[in-house]
Amino acid sequence: MKKQWVGLLAVGLFLVFTQACGPKMASQETLNQIQECEAAYQSATAKKAQLEKQIATLKGQIPQLQQELQKLESERDSLKAWLDLLEQGY
Secondary structure (H helix, E strand, O other): OHHHHHHHHHHHHHHHHHHHOOOOOOOHHHHHHHHHHHHHHHHHHHHHHHHHHHHHHHHHHHHHHHHHHHHHHHHHHHHHHHHHHHHOOO
């Protein structure tokens, strides 16, 4: 008799635990949040790719701009030298 009760109790506990721990359906709110997160992720990924392209373009312009800067600095120095000569009474 005692073994039957223990067996029934074990089966009952097994059923309770398997039902309580089983898979559950996600609510519509949770599904909507997941879709929003996926959309935000895709948007962020696209924005990242766009910004990486922009960075590559700007990095490509650096040598040209540095060359132009050197040219302008040279022109500035030349004009300053002429100004100094003019101020001294050429």
